Amino acid sequence: MARQHSLLPLGLLVLLLYGGSRLAEYGMAFRPHEAPGAYHSLVSSLGWVSAVLLALAVVNLLAVWRCRR
Numbered sequence: 001m002a003r004q005h006s007l008l009p010l011g012l013l014v015l016l017l018y019g020g021s022r023l024a025e026y027g028m029a030f031r032p033h034e035a036p037g038a039y040h041s042l043v044s045s046l047g048w049v050s051a052v053l054l055a056l057a058v059v060n061l062l063a064v065w066r067c068r069r
Helices: 006-027 038-067
Strands: none
Touching: 006 038
16 A cells, blocks of 8 residues: 555545535534434544544555655
8 A cells, every 4th residue: 555655645535525524514504404314424424534544644654754764
């Protein structure tokens, strides 16, 4: 994985999806109908997945840096 640099773009994509879904969740709070409960858990899961992927990307970048030294 250290050679492919695949975690950083994937982590940023999931972070972008998380940001968009949080924005949609914020907009749903102002409409008269209640948002589905499963949507809130989906947004929370996207947040955790993006945090884990970005943490793995940081570890990957540190491993690449360490191997080049």
